[in-house]
Amino acid sequence: MTGLPGAAVAAALLLILGGALAALIAAAPPDLAAIAADSYLHHVLLFTSLQAGLSCLLSVLLAIPVARALARRGSFTGRTLLLRLFGLPMVMPAIVTVFAMVALYGESGWLHWLMANAGLSTGGFLYGLSGILIAHIFFNMPFAARAFLAALEAVPGESWRLASQLGMNGRQIFRLIEWPALKGSLGSVAALVFMLCFASFAITLTLGGGPRWASLEAAIYQALRYDFDLGRAAVLALLQLAISGALLLGLHRFVLPAPVALGLGRPIARPDMAGQGGLALDAIVIALAALYVGLPVVSVIIAGATGSLVGVLTAPATWQAAGIGVAVALSAMLLATFGALLMIAGSGRLSRSGPFQFIASLPLAASPLALGAGLFVLLTRFGGTLEMGLGLVALINGLMGMPYIVRVVAPAFRDSAERHDRLCASLGIAGWNRWRLIDGPLLRRPIGLAMALVAALSLGDLGAIALFGTPNTTTLPLLIYQQLAAYHLDAAAATALLLVALTFGCFVLIERLVGGPAHG
C-alpha cells in the first residue's frame, strides 16, 4: 500500500469540508466586522474553552486510575460486560443522556431522594457547569479509559519481567512503564475529548442551565435557522474548526513515538498485584467507575421497561425506523473505515507526524449543522434530488466517524510499523500479503472497536437526518423526538431503551465480528 490512495482520501475530505463551508460563504458573504464585535461570541469562546478544557482534563485524569485498575485486574467476573458497558455512553444520543442524568442527579432524581432520606439537604447542583462536567465525564471517561487500557495491555511482557526482577513498587511501575505507555495515546485521546466537549450542544445548553455555558454550536444554530445568515454560520464553523485544529496540532507534539519494543506478545503477570491494599483500591476504583457509568444506563432501562415498551415494540414504524438507522449506520461505518484506513496507511509510510491523521480528525471539529447545510447547498446546486438525502446522511456520518477510527487505530498501526517494518522489508513482504500476515491480525481489535463506535454513533445521530428528512426516513432518534412532541413520554422512554439496546447490540456484534472473539 503506498500513500497515494490515502492522499486521495485526504484530499477528498478537505474538498468536502472546504467545499461545504465555501458554498455557504459564497451563498451569503459574512459580515466579518459584526462577528468580530459580537460580545456574546467572545463570551462563548471563553466559556466554552473553559468548559471543554475542564471536561477534558477531568475525563482523562479519572480515566487513568480506572484503566490502571482494569489493567491490573485482568480477569474478574463481569469484566467483559463492564468493558462493553464502557463503550455505551459515548454513543448514547444527547437527549437520552440528558434524561438519564436528570433521573440520577436532577432535582427529583435518585441521588437527591437518597440524600433527603438520609437527612442531608443537597440543594440543586445539576444545572450549571457541574451538570455539564457530570455529563461530559460520563460521555468521555469510559472511552478514554478503554483507550488507555489498550495502551497498558500492549506493554510487552519483558517489561513486567524486568519490573519483577528489579522489585519495582507501584509508583516506579507507573513512572517507568505505565506512564510511557500511556503517553502515546494521551494527547490523541485528550484532543478528541476536547473537540467533542467544545462542539457539544444539547448537553451544554440544557444541563448548563442556559446560554451562559452554551457552545458555539448554539450560535451556529441561530445563524442557520432564524437569521439564515449562511456566511456567518460558515465563519463560526471555521472558528470552531480553527480552535480545535490548533489544539490538535499543539497536542500532536506530545504524541511521542512509543519506544520500539520487540515483545513476545504474550501476557506476563505484573509484579504489583499481590498486595491487599492494592486489591482493595482497585476494587473501589472499578466499583465506582461501574456505578458512575452503569447507573445512568440502568435509569434508561427502568424508564423504558416501565414505559409503553410493548406498544413500541409492536409498532411497525419502530422497526422501519430501526431498519433505516441500521442501513445508514453500516454505510457510514464502511465509508469511514475505508477512508480512515487508507489515510492511516498513507501517513504511516510517508512521515511520522501524520498530516493525514490531522486531516482525518477535522470533521469532528466541524459543526455537523453547518457541514450539513453546506453540503445541502452543493447538492441542490448540482441538481441533486431529495431521494439522495439518505446517502448524504450516511456520507456525513461517515465523515464524522473517521476521526474515531484514526484515533483508535493509528497508534496500533504505528506500533506495528515500528515492530515489523524492517522485518517486512528484509523479507520482501508488502501490500496485501503484509496486511494479511502481519498488520491485519494485529489491527483487528482496534479496527473492530473503531468500526463499532462509528456504527453506534451513526445510529444515535439526529443532526444530519433532521435537516435532510425525506419522505419515510424516520430513524429511532427522530422517532423519540416525535413521541416527545406528541406528549408520549412513556413511548419515548421505551424507544430510547430500544435504541440503546440496538446500539449496544450492534456495537458488540461488530466488535466481535471484526475484532475477533478474544475480547477482554
Added chain:
Amino acid sequence: MKRILALILISIIGSTAASRADDLPVLTVYTYSSFVSDWGPGPAVKKAFEAECACKLNFVAVEDGVVLLSRLRLEGASSPADVVLGLDTNLTAEAAATGLFTPHKMDLSALQLPIAWHDADFVPYDFGYFAFVYDTTKLKNPPHSLADLVGGASSDKILIEDPRSSTPGLGLLLWIKQVYGDQAAAVWQKLKPRILTVSKSWDEAYGLFLKGEAPLVLSYTTSPAYHIIEEKKTQYAAAEFPEGQYMQVEVAGITAHARQPELARKFLTFMVSKKFQDAIPETNWMFPVTAVTGGLPSAFPPLPKKTLMIAPEDIAAHRKAWIDEWLAAMSQ
C-alpha cells in the same frame, strides 16, 4: 468490501427512488416532523385528501417550522415543495420577503380566528397561546400574572426554551418584549434566578417538567387538555395572566414555483375544511380555525381574555437585536 459498500449505497438510493413509480400527480407538502408522526394530524389528513384529490400526497418532514423555512431558502426556486405547511406568525414576514411564495387568493372571511387576518400569502390552519403550565399537586401558589412570575419566589423554578432553537422560546421573548418594552432586559435579569434551565426544544423542557424537575414550564394553554383527554389526569393547569397570553398562528402557503399549483390550491381549501380541521384539536393540540364536528373537546380551555401578538414585520426587523439583548441579559 468496496463492492459491499457500493451495493449498500445503491440499495438505499434505489429503494427511496423506487417509490416514484405512480401515474397519479404528486403533491409535495413540506412540513415539520411532529405533524406527520403517528400521533400528529398527518396520517388522517393524507388519507382524507387522497380520497378526494385523485393525487398522491407526499409529506416531506424536517425538524420544525423554523428549519422548514431554512430548508426552502436553501433549495430556492428548485425546491420540489408545492405547499409549505407549518410556518408561524413569527416567520411569515421573512418567508414572504423571500419571494418564494405566491398569494393564496382565497376568501378567508369564514375563518373563526380571534384576530383579523389579512396576509396575502399565508393561510392559517390552527392557533394556540403560550402559557406557563404547572402541576397543581406540587405548586400550591401559582403565579397570577406575568409580574407575579417575574417577581415571585425563586424557589419555584421554571423551565423555558432557548429562543434561538425553539418556537415557544421565541414566543416568551416576544411576550416579555410586548409587555415590558424597553424594560425587557431588566425583567430577564430579574427572572433569571427562577429559571432552572433553558432547553434546546419544547420536547426537552416539557419532558423535564413531567419528570418533576421544576413545577412550572413554558408550554401552551392547551397542554392540560392533553393530560385530561389522553391520560385522564386533571392535575395540570395553565396559568392565565391578566397581561395577556402570547398567540401563535400556524400557517401554510403555496410556493411560487409549485409544479402542481392547482392541487396546492385545492389542498389549502381542504386545509380550512372540516375534514382537516376535525383532526387538529386532539392531534396537534391547538385550536382549529373553523368550527369542528361535535364542537371543541370540553377539556379545551376557553380562549384567553387578552391576546398578545407583535406584528410579523416588527419581529422580522428586530428579532436579532432582541435575541442579542436576551443573550446579554441571560449570560451574565
